[in-house]
Amino acid sequence: MLYIGIDLGTSAVKLLLMDGGGSIHKIVSREYPLSFPKPGWSEQDPADWLRETAEGIRQLTADCDKSQIAGIGCGGQMHGLVALDRDGQVLRPAILWNDGRTSEEVEYLNETIGWDKLSRYTANIAFAGFTAPKLLWMRKHERSLFAKIDKVMLPKDYINYCLTGVHCTDVSDASGMLLFDVARKRWSPEMLELCGLRESQMPRIFESFQVVGTLKPEIAKALGLPETVKVCAGAGDNAAAAVGTATVGDGRCNISLGTSGTIFISSKNFGVDPNNALHAFAHADGHYHLMGCMLSAASCNKWWMEEILNTGDFAAEQAPITDEKLGTNHVFFLPYLMGERSPINDTNARGTFTGLTMDTSRSDMTQAVLEGVAFGIRDSLEVARSLGLSIDRSKLCGGGAKSPLWQKIFANVLNLDIDLPETEEGPGYGGAILAAVACGEYPSVEDAAEKLVHVTKTIRPDPALAARYDDQYQKFRQIYPAMKALFPALH
Numbered sequence: 001m002l003y004i005g006i007d008l009g010t011s012a013v014k015l016l017l018m019d020g021g022g023s024i025h026k027i028v029s030r031e032y033p034l035s036f037p038k039p040g041w042s043e044q045d046p047a048d049w050l051r052e053t054a055e056g057i058r059q060l061t062a063d064c065d066k067s068q069i070a071g072i073g074c075g076g077q078m079h080g081l082v083a084l085d086r087d088g089q090v091l092r093p094a095i096l097w098n099d100g101r102t103s104e105e106v107e108y109l110n111e112t113i114g115w116d117k118l119s120r121y122t123a124n125i126a127f128a129g130f131t132a133p134k135l136l137w138m139r140k141h142e143r144s145l146f147a148k149i150d151k152v153m154l155p156k157d158y159i160n161y162c163l164t165g166v167h168c169t170d171v172s173d174a175s176g177m178l179l180f181d182v183a184r185k186r187w188s189p190e191m192l193e194l195c196g197l198r199e200s201q202m203p204r205i206f207e208s209f210q211v212v213g214t215l216k217p218e219i220a221k222a223l224g225l226p227e228t229v230k231v232c233a234g235a236g237d238n239a240a241a242a243v244g245t246a247t248v249g250d251g252r253c254n255i256s257l258g259t260s261g262t263i264f265i266s267s268k269n270f271g272v273d274p275n276n277a278l279h280a281f282a283h284a285d286g287h288y289h290l291m292g293c294m295l296s297a298a299s300c301n302k303w304w305m306e307e308i309l310n311t312g313d314f315a316a317e318q319a320p321i322t323d324e325k326l327g328t329n330h331v332f333f334l335p336y337l338m339g340e341r342s343p344i345n346d347t348n349a350r351g352t353f354t355g356l357t358m359d360t361s362r363s364d365m366t367q368a369v370l371e372g373v374a375f376g377i378r379d380s381l382e383v384a385r386s387l388g389l390s391i392d393r394s395k396l397c398g399g400g401a402k403s404p405l406w407q408k409i410f411a412n413v414l415n416l417d418i419d420l421p422e423t424e425e426g427p428g429y430g431g432a433i434l435a436a437v438a439c440g441e442y443p444s445v446e447d448a449a450e451k452l453v454h455v456t457k458t459i460r461p462d463p464a465l466a467a468r469y470d471d472q473y474q475k476f477r478q479i480y481p482a483m484k485a486l487f488p489a490l491h
Contacts, residue, residue, distance in 0.1 A: 001070040001441065004057060005425070005432030007237065008049060008076035008156050010034065010096065015056040016425055017064065018432035020441045022452035024425065028060045035093065040100035043093035046082055046158045053159055057223050071211075071230045072163065073435030075240025075427025076156025078176045081134040084151040084161075091145050094155060095134045102133035103347065105140075109133060109178070113194065115276060121190045123182040123272050123280040124175075127341060132178035135195045152201050156234050164213030164231050169203035172239035172289075175281035182282055183270050206233035208240075208284035209437040209445055232438035235284035238262055238291060240430035245395040245421050246453035248285040248446045253391050255377055255410065256426075257400030261297025263380045265290045265389060277343030277383045284434060285445040290389075292342035292380025297373050298400035300335045300351070304369045309362070318370075318405045320363040326409065327468030331355045331364045332476050333372030334483070342380050344480060348487040354479055370406050371469075374413040375476040381414055393417035395455075397424050411459040413473065415466040422454040 002025070007014040012031040016024050032048035035041075061069060079097040084090055095101070109118060109126035118125050126133055131154070139146045153161060154177070157169045174180040174187075179195065179202070181188040187202050206212055211230045220227040234240065238256070242264045247254035250268040255261070268287045272280045283289040296303075305314055336349035353365060384391065396418045400406055411418040423429055433448050442448035 001439065002064060002068045003070060003432040003435040003439070004060065004072045005428040005430070005435065006053060006072065006074040006076075006156070006159065006234075007240070007426055007428035007431065008053070008074060008159060009237070010077050010098070013049065013053050013056055014428050015053070015060045016428045016432060017060050018429070018436070020436060022423070024423065024429070025064065026060055027425070028056045030056045038101070042096040042099040044096060045093050046090050046155070049155065049159060050162050054223060057225070061224065066225055069225055069229055071232060071435035071439040073232045073431035073433070073438065074156040074159055074234035075237050075431040076154065076159070076173070076234065078154065078173055078236040078238065079129045079131050080155045081131050081138070082153045082155060082158045083138070083145070083149045084153070085148045086150040088151070091148055092142065097129040099134070100128050100347075102128050102137050105133035105136040108136070117190075118178070119272060119276055121188045122178050122180060123270075124178060125276040125345070126178055127345065128347065130176060130178040132191060132195055135197065139196050146196070149201060151203070152197065153203050157203055160212060160231055160234065163215055163219055165216050166213040167203050168206055168212040168233055170206050170208040170233035170235055170284070171282035172208055172284045173234075173236035174203075174205060176236055176279070182280055182288070185282060207286055208233050208235040209286070209434050211438045230435070230439055232434050234431055234434060235427075237427040238264055239281070239284040239289065240427035240434070241397070242266065242289065243284050243430035243433050243445060243449055244423070244426060244453070245397055246449035247395060248283070248449050249287070251390060253394035253416070255394050255396050257298045257373070257396065257398035257406070259297065259299045261294035261373060261377055263292045263377050263384075265384050265391065267389070271387055273383055273387060275343075275383075277345070278380060279342070284430070290384055290387075292377070292383065294335065294373070294376050295339060295341055296335050296337040296351075298398060300333075300337060300369050300373055301400065303337060304366065314403070317363070317366050318403065321367045321405055325367065326412065327465050327472060329364055329367050329371060329472070330357065331360055331368040332479055333365075333368040334479055335369070335372045335376045343383050346484070346487070348491065349480065349484070350487055350490060352479070352483060370409055371413065371472070372476070373400075374406075374410050375473055377410070378414055378473055379477070391416065393419060395419050395421055397421060397426070407459045411461045412465045413469045415461050415470070417461070418459040419455040420457045420459075422456045
């Protein structure tokens with residue numbers, strides 16, 4: 001049988017066609033616009049998602065035996081607010097994960113309601129990107145529209161709603177709304193009341209690998225697919241990508257070096273960092289995970305190369321950074337070009353170079369950027385280790401993971417074996433795996449991931465270099481606390 005995996009991203013939807021053995025037959029990508037109506041705002045029209053997803057499915061399946069398509073699974077950008085009226089019409093453009101308009105609402109939630117209550121209600125604290133602050137903003141600034149809300153959902157849930165007619169979400173995506181009691185996998189009555197919502201306005205909750213419905217007859221006809229095609233609940237993009245790298249079960253780790261950077265640690269048991277430095281979310285495998293998110297990761301290197309050095313030849317800039325230079329750099333870089341989420345949760349934080357001297361070279365600064373991102377990920381790893389989690393290896397994926405130098409830096413900064421997966425198609429591949437499980441091709445997400453995901457290469461840390469990097473990290477971790485009080489004055 002064949003399975004469609006959908007990755008509903010911020011700039012494009014990427015779709016793939018996978019068979020039951022995990023082989024990818026075809027990949028299609030279709031872009032859509034992103035709107036910035038005011039400084040710090042970020043919105044999209046859900047109609048664009050639906051149009052391009054539908055056209056992408058038609059392209060993807062044009063040359064295959066459509067009777068073999070059994071299921072669809074979607075991984076999608078998290079946290080975005082999609083609000084529908086009683087007729088199922090979108091009330092306003094979706095407010096996205098990277099929208100920054102909710103600073104007042106975040107401060108109200110974290111300071112007035114308080115971290116302790118939020119953590120007790122949802123296992124997390126408020127961040128500007130989360131959904132609950134967006135709803136509070138809408139209630140305050142768009143009262144008439146807020147009053148018309150009949151259904152609240154997340155971006156990929158809108159696609160599933162249009163495909164099946166079912167108002168649904170999955171536990172992993174719901175975890176990022178600050179409306180979901182993660183420990184009990186239910187909507188938090190306290191948070192719903194606080195945001196002026198009724199539970200009837202919220203989606204029905206599913207595990208990621210559960211079937212929510214089949215294609216509506218008119219949708220099946222428009223797409224040229226059988227009405228029997230099953231749609232699973234899918235997952236938030238990070239959880240879906242974790243499934244696609246077999247970061248499931250207990251104590252598995254995946255690091256993603258994309259525009260943002262994440263460290264994702266799966267766990268069979270629910271656990272919360274007492275300082276809420278890491279997100280505590282439900283996972284797409286039926287269990288839980290901890291996640292640290294850096295707002296700028298590979299984008300730091302892209303900024304440095306393209307905007308500052310005016311070059312697109314990343315490999316040439318990294319070539320002078322030879323092995324003997326690793327772990328000895330006198331320059332340090334704070335990777336907070338867009339503020340930072342995990343683990344410091346400081347929107348005022350900014351990027352810095354520290355330790356520059358007259359003999360600082362261009363390659364020293366390039367090296368500092370690469371190392372700074374690795375040190376930033378280690379900050380979150382140290383939080384996970386402080387909770388007693390034993391982690392000795394990690395997958396590494398994303399655009400930044402293609403650099404052999406960065407692979408080596410990560411292995412030694414984190415002192416972990418770094419595994420590179422054979423297939424790196426992120427949330428789309430995870431979505432297809434979830435669809436295969438939903439259709440009974442595999443008995444569980446763990447079983448499917450174990451059979452389908454393969455490692456092509458492992459980079460192991462060198463004990464001497466790892467020790468040098470440990471010394472460097474101890475210096476790095478002192479820089480932000482020393483700078484913290486200055487950052488707000490730089491705005």
